[in-house]
Amino acid sequence: MIEYRDIYKAFDAPVLAGVSLTVPDGETLAIVGPSGTGKSVLLKTTIGLIVPDRGDVLIDGESVFSSRPGVLQEIRQKAGYVFQNAALFDSFNVYENVALGIQEHEAKRLGQREVARRVWHALEDVNLDPRAVLPKLPSELSGGMRKRVGLARAIVGRPQILLYDEPVTGLDPVNAAAVDRLIEEITEKTHVTSIIVTHDIEGALSLCDRIGLLEGGKLRFIGTPAEFRRSDEPLVRAFADRQAAALTAMRSERGSRRSRRTTDLESTGRPS
Amino acid sequence: MASVAHALTGGLRAVGGAGESVARHAGEIAQLAWQSVQATFRGQVAFRDFIIQAYAMGVESLPLVLVTAILSGVVTSQQGGYQFTGSIPLYVLGSVVTNGVVLELGPVMTAIVFIGRVGARITAEVGTMQVSEQIDAIYSLGRDPVRMLAAPRILAGMLAMPFLVGLANGVGAMAGMVAARSTIGLGYQSFLYGARLFWHSYDLFYSLMKAEMFGFIIPLISVHMGLLTRGGAEGVGRATTSSVVFMIIAVLVADALFPPLFLN
Numbered sequence: 001m002i003e004y005r006d007i008y009k010a011f012d013a014p015v016l017a018g019v020s021l022t023v024p025d026g027e028t029l030a031i032v033g034p035s036g037t038g039k040s041v042l043l044k045t046t047i048g049l050i051v052p053d054r055g056d057v058l059i060d061g062e063s064v065f066s067s068r069p070g071v072l073q074e075i076r077q078k079a080g081y082v083f084q085n086a087a088l089f090d091s092f093n094v095y096e097n098v099a100l101g102i103q104e105h106e107a108k109r110l111g112q113r114e115v116a117r118r119v120w121h122a123l124e125d126v127n128l129d130p131r132a133v134l135p136k137l138p139s140e141l142s143g144g145m146r147k148r149v150g151l152a153r154a155i156v157g158r159p160q161i162l163l164y165d166e167p168v169t170g171l172d173p174v175n176a177a178a179v180d181r182l183i184e185e186i187t188e189k190t191h192v193t194s195i196i197v198t199h200d201i202e203g204a205l206s207l208c209d210r211i212g213l214l215e216g217g218k219l220r221f222i223g224t225p226a227e228f229r230r231s232d233e234p235l236v237r238a239f240a241d242r243q244a245a246a247l248t249a250m251r252s253e254r255g256s257r258r259s260r261r262t263t264d265l266e267s268t269g270r271p272s
Numbered sequence: 273m274a275s276v277a278h279a280l281t282g283g284l285r286a287v288g289g290a291g292e293s294v295a296r297h298a299g300e301i302a303q304l305a306w307q308s309v310q311a312t313f314r315g316q317v318a319f320r321d322f323i324i325q326a327y328a329m330g331v332e333s334l335p336l337v338l339v340t341a342i343l344s345g346v347v348t349s350q351q352g353g354y355q356f357t358g359s360i361p362l363y364v365l366g367s368v369v370t371n372g373v374v375l376e377l378g379p380v381m382t383a384i385v386f387i388g389r390v391g392a393r394i395t396a397e398v399g400t401m402q403v404s405e406q407i408d409a410i411y412s413l414g415r416d417p418v419r420m421l422a423a424p425r426i427l428a429g430m431l432a433m434p435f436l437v438g439l440a441n442g443v444g445a446m447a448g449m450v451a452a453r454s455t456i457g458l459g460y461q462s463f464l465y466g467a468r469l470f471w472h473s474y475d476l477f478y479s480l481m482k483a484e485m486f487g488f489i490i491p492l493i494s495v496h497m498g499l500l501t502r503g504g505a506e507g508v509g510r511a512t513t514s515s516v517v518f519m520i521i522a523v524l525v526a527d528a529l530f531p532p533l534f535l536n
Contacts, residue, residue, distance in 0.1 A: 087405040
């Protein structure tokens with residue numbers, strides 16, 4: 001279980017202003033909200049990547065910021081973190097990137113053959129062909145493949161908690177849907193506790209057990225997807241309407257670009 | 273009166289701010305150095321990373337270091353020859369060039385090249401890792417950036433710098449000897465006689481001590497500045513510039529402290 005207790009964090013301006021939240025074991029929680037409202041900051045406090053100015057995060061009753069030596073290490077071993085832009089190490093190939101976490105903590109216990117087997121399976125679990133991608137450097141992969149390798153790196157250590165920071169940002173709709181499907185499959189297969197920070201409200205509603213709206217540094221709404229859809233709270237409605245309008249604008253922009261291209265092709269025989 | 277007080281308060285605030293910033297950097301650098309030393313003595317530094325860094329720092333820096341050393345030796349020899357002609361025995365030039373190169377120009381010019389070629393690269397590399405969340409990823413995987421990034425680079429710097437400075441000293445002195453012959457006609461025997469006349473073996477040790485110190489502080493500051501990087505590509509550029517300035521000042525301050533501490 002993950003508990004956020006009255007989290008405050010300010011950089012130049014306040015970002016989180018008293019967020020309290022409990023995520024039971026096995027739950028998938030999505031956190032949505034406008035940009036700059038501290039969603040990623042909240043996610044990073046979960047494994048101590050950012051230390052809050054006030055408040056505490058407890059994982060299975062143990063404070064992430066406890067002074068007990070080794071506690072942060074133990075908590076980080078329990079969690080897998082999927083970064084917004086995958087955050088793969090440029091100078092390491094895919095094998096080294098995915099194996100890095102377990103090489104540190106479990107290689108002695110498991111042996112190199114088992115480490116290699118786990119890396120192989122993790123890549124298969126994210127629908128990548130291990131034979132093809134293992135020796136490649138991150139620069140040789142597409143954006144979607146990098147996200148999948150980042151996901152494989154997060155699950156290879158068989159974590160109890162998975163933290164996703166904008167897992168579909170920057171992906172085209174096909175790849176975004178594929179990553180959403182992967183998250184769903186991994187959650188169903190492993191029953192891990194998941195927190196997904198995202199802008200993709202439709203994807204979030206289809207994936208999560210509960211959804212939270214973070215705005216102005218505070219949690220303005222928390223409930224099931226059905227409650228979110230039904231909610232008549234002004235902030236929830238305003239956010240959902242803004243997201244829907246942005247999605248419609250994006251689709252119509254894409255449609256008009258496509259029809260412009262078709263017209264150009266018809267008139268000149270060349271793409272513009 | 274009020275404007276004088278205002279200006280005074282502003283000046284004091286600026287001095288206080290600068291002092292606080294220096295103290296904060298010093299504290300963080302000392303902590304990074306201590307953690308790197310601990311990682312080294314606990315055997316937690318990957319040998320492969322150390323070798324890769326040592327090669328990049330030592331072997332790949334060699335051509336530029338040698339060119340700088342040759343030019344330093346030639347210029348010292350020519351300027352010394354110009355000043356000594358008709359005043360003091362020319363063989364003294366051998367001592368001036370050799371000691372100038374070994375005690376000062378070899379270590380300092382090599383350090384400046386090292387800052388530009390290695391220190392700036394490390395800050396840009398670690399800074400890019402910071403802004404692209406790769407440092408966070410290292411932490412999230414339960415690994416330690418000090419062990420992965422700082423310690424191998426510091427150890428490699430401490431190995432590469434004495435090697436580079438040793439070569440720069442030899443090549444710089446020889447270039448000075450050749451230049452002395454071609455410009456003022458001072459023969460090799462006379463040059464070597466002058467060089468031996470005032471030579472102390474300790475001078476070479478002193479030169480290598482400087483090299484060791486610079487090899488320690490340049491990677492240390494460059495990693496520290498890289499880890500402080502914020503704000504995308506622009507932030508990486510800013511951090512790299514600040515880091516180069518910081519490293520040059522640190523090297524020159526350390527260089528200025530060496531004579532009173534080690535030359536008596």
